[in-house]
Amino acid sequence: MKRLPPLPALHTFLITAKCCNFTRAAEALHLTQGAVSRQISGLESHLGYRLFIRQARGLSLTPQGRELLPRIEQVFGLIEEAVTEVDARPRALQIKAPTCISRWLLPRLMHWQKERPDAPVQLTTTSAHGVDFQREDFDAAVIYGAHPGESVHAQHLFDEQLTPVCSPSMAAGEPRWHLDDLQKRMMLHPTLDKRDWALWLKAAGAKPNAVMQGQHFDTMDLAMTVASQSEGVAIGDWSLIGEDLDAGRLMMPFDLKVRTGAAYYLVSPKRTAVPGALMRLLDWLSEQAAERRRG
Structure with missing residues (x-):
């Protein structure tokens, strides 16, 4: 089974895909633009395909990126739901x-x-x-x-x-x-x-x-x-x-x-x-x- 990519890198991909801009993604993640760019590059190397098309005025998702995005959204949605439910239960x-x-x-x-x-x-x-x-x-x-x-x-x-x-x-x-x-x-x-x-x-x-x-x-x-x-x-x-x-x-x-x-x-x-x-x-x-x- 292929080794799964790091969870932080997937989260960075999710935020970057929503912003379609390294600078705005860096602001949302409280990282530098360079750190965001390196995480995306590392994730692409791990997966073996490109996720974004770099353009002069921003980013756009590749076909693989568009296919991956809703699934990653679902995963992080489930994580957020689980954490919220556990936090809501009285100790x-x-x-x-x-x-x-x-x-x-x-x-x-x-x-x-x-x-x-x-x-x-x-x-x-x-x-x-x-x-x-x-x-x-x-x-x-x-x-x-x-x-x-x-x-x-x-x-x-x-x-x-x-x-x-x-x-x-x-x-x-x-x-x-x-x-x-x-x-x-x-x-x-x-x-x-x-x-x-x-x-x-x-x-x-x-x-x-x-x-x-x-x-x-x-x-x-x-x-x-x-x-x-x-x-x-x-x-x-x-x-x-x-x-x-x-x-x-x-x-x-x-x-x-x-x-x-x-x-x-x-x-x-x-x-x-x-x-x-x-x-x-x-x-x-x-x-x-x-x-x-x-x-």
Whole structure:
């Protein structure tokens, strides 16, 4: 297959054919007249035939030039159309979040996407609880832990509040339990060190060692899913399970909610200008979190 001519030379041919004058073509291309003339000569040498007839008062196309021109126009028209279409598509906002907040965050992002198709969002979930905007290409992130400090813009979403949860069928008509009832059920642990259950049991005045056996999971979200299937009692974060409680997938057999000192924050890099779509999304998520805090 014959090697294709350089795209810049074809573009120069297109502009020159429309102007029929090297000088005017050079002005349109912001090149010198000599540069335009050399590009056309090089293109003619590559193709093996003349494209223009040089005349005293300008240029005229040869038969080959006239045949080639509409096809080159079509090619550059398609390129322009493709670039315009891609530029018109909104860039998806890149959001990072730990898996433990998925139960709260995913339904809201799906609602946002339905209401705001002009501001698409791409969510990346991870077991990590932080973000490094210097090394990670995200527009914003949800982080878990202590306040991130002044290096980023941070909006407080909610504090972690631990409480036992189970499926309504496991409650068996007993909406409120005594601590002794935990010994009759399998306990679901979202961490290997059992620290969440230990913290809650201590605050409830129970002896942790008596009821600390059970099944371990890698994430709190997975423990919540298993609990909703009547397989045990999990320790969950009240801030994240509002939809599960409202839908009847989970229930709280105890009123006690224990704050751990950790919290969820919505963070974004510090910059002089924040894209409008990102600012609207961050503000909306903050409003959603405020509603949950009030709930």
